Amino acid sequence: MNTQEALYNYCLRLGDNALIHAHRICEWCSNAPFIEEDLALSNIALDLIGSAQCFLKYAAEIDGKGKTEDDLAYRRSERQYFNYLLVEQPNGDFANTMARLLLMSAFDVYLFETLATSKDEAIAAYAAKTLKEVKYHLAHASDWVIRLGDGTEESKYRMQKAINDLWLFSGELFEMDETDTILINEGIACNLHDIKPKWQNYISSVLEKATLNLPEAIHMVKGGKNGLHTEYLGHILSEMQYLQRAYPEAKW
Amino acid sequence: MVNATITKESVLALLAEIPDPEIPVVSIQEMGMLRDVIIKDDLCEVIITPTYTGCPAMGIIQADILMVLASHHIKPAKVTMVYSPAWTTDWMSDEAKEKLKNYGIAPPLHSSCNSLPGSNLHIICPQCGSKQTEIISQFGSTACKALYKCNSCKEPFEYFKCH
Numbered sequence A: 001m002n003t004q005e006a007l008y009n010y011c012l013r014l015g016d017n018a019l020i021h022a023h024r025i026c027e028w029c030s031n032a033p034f035i036e037e038d039l040a041l042s043n044i045a046l047d048l049i050g051s052a053q054c055f056l057k058y059a060a061e062i063d064g065k066g067k068t069e070d071d072l073a074y075r076r077s078e079r080q081y082f083n084y085l086l087v088e089q090p091n092g093d094f095a096n097t098m099a100r101l102l103l104m105s106a107f108d109v110y111l112f113e114t115l116a117t118s119k120d121e122a123i124a125a126y127a128a129k130t131l132k133e134v135k136y137h138l139a140h141a142s143d144w145v146i147r148l149g150d151g152t153e154e155s156k157y158r159m160q161k162a163i164n165d166l167w168l169f170s171g172e173l174f175e176m177d178e179t180d181t182i183l184i185n186e187g188i189a190c191n192l193h194d195i196k197p198k199w200q201n202y203i204s205s206v207l208e209k210a211t212l213n214l215p216e217a218i219h220m221v222k223g224g225k226n227g228l229h230t231e232y233l234g235h236i237l238s239e240m241q242y243l244q245r246a247y248p249e250a251k252w
Numbered sequence B: 001m002v003n004a005t006i007t008k009e010s011v012l013a014l015l016a017e018i019p020d021p022e023i024p025v026v027s028i029q030e031m032g033m034l035r036d037v038i039i040k041d042d043l044c045e046v047i048i049t050p051t052y053t054g055c056p057a058m059g060i061i062q063a064d065i066l067m068v069l070a071s072h073h074i075k076p077a078k079v080t081m082v083y084s085p086a087w088t089t090d091w092m093s094d095e096a097k098e099k100l101k102n103y104g105i106a107p108p109l110h111s112s113c114n115s116l117p118g119s120n121l122h123i124i125c126p127q128c129g130s131k132q133t134e135i136i137s138q139f140g141s142t143a144c145k146a147l148y149k150c151n152s153c154k155e156p157f158e159y160f161k162c163h
Helices: A003-026 A035-063 A069-074 A094-115 A121-149 A153-169 A178-185 A192-209 A231-240 A242-246 B008-015 B057-071 B094-103
Strands: B034-039 B044-048 B077-081 B133-137 B145-150 B156-160
Touching: A003 A035, A003 A069, A003 A094, A003 A178, A003 A231, A035 A069, A035 A121, A035 B133, A069 A242, A094 A121, A094 A153, A094 A192, A121 A153, A121 A192, A231 A242, B008 B034, B008 B044, B008 B057, B044 B057, B057 B077, B133 B156
Parallel strands: B044 B077
Antiparallel strands: B034 B044, B133 B145, B145 B156
8 A cells, every 4th residue: 555545545534434423413403402402413513524525525636536525425335435333323312422422523633633733734734624623522522421421310321321332432443554554654644542542531531520430341343444334334325325326417 | 818907906805895605794805714816827716715614605605706706707717725724713804803793793702712612701792792691502503603692681692603
């Protein structure tokens, strides 16, 4: 794998994580518990779509085959998607969605903090922009996890269950492979081992404030980063890509 | 071939009139989104910076720019989005902040602050000027705004977030 191929993979991963997470969060639109939350979730999803657009567009440029960000979003199948398993998990109840947002946006904050100083100028620029936005996502998720965890018996039970249920997908966030190694050596990518302790500290502090328990070490599942997904991604894509698959080249 | 009498300043002056599609009392220049105009022999290139990565107004702004240029026979033209340096509310002019306030939107308080809304910031109610306000939600009707309410005049209002 050369640097250019690694960079292409890396941008697809960044874009896919944002896109699939955004698509999941969009499912709350008009279904959130109250209107302010509806707006908040829709805004968060919108930020993520913007971020996905930046990284997929850049991936298409690196690829140099005349594709657009839309081609990459609508014309790839499950095995060609490289998002983490965490972001494709179903919304579940509100606690589940907030647990997923907490785990992912804490990761995003530390990731983009590092990428803002990437030697790749485009990645650094998109990261600096995205960082400002994901800080809001993290604040929002943290507030809810604390409020629900330190809430009623029912909300505490559900919040703890949500964290426990998603915990097995958190290990994959810090997995690294050849793509990462090549780009870390070039000063382009983030060394995920470096940000793992910060992420763990942050999550622990939020769970402590929420009077929740940090889940015990369990077997972590992985695969998304290499295109091996849970059954849920195919269903997301079948919905998201339907129009472009049924009517190729359809435009507004 | 771009007309030889066209200058960067004249193009900027034309584009400065374009309103922000979501907050039409301020222009894209006052918002700090309009960054530069580069005139080359065969192209007029306009550089803009998005406020938020997913801001849906960016497409409309690009179309508005091309329309203004076309109506003044400035072509060929293209709009380029530049992400670095990242847009910040620091680039918003004082006039723009005043206009926002008069429009009913509390302008961003600090320049490029790192603190999120709701954290110890006293946002002034744009309706009655009271400091007795509280946050309802960090997210509002558009990506750039938060929801507040005034405990003096009891009116809800939007706050343009520091970014």
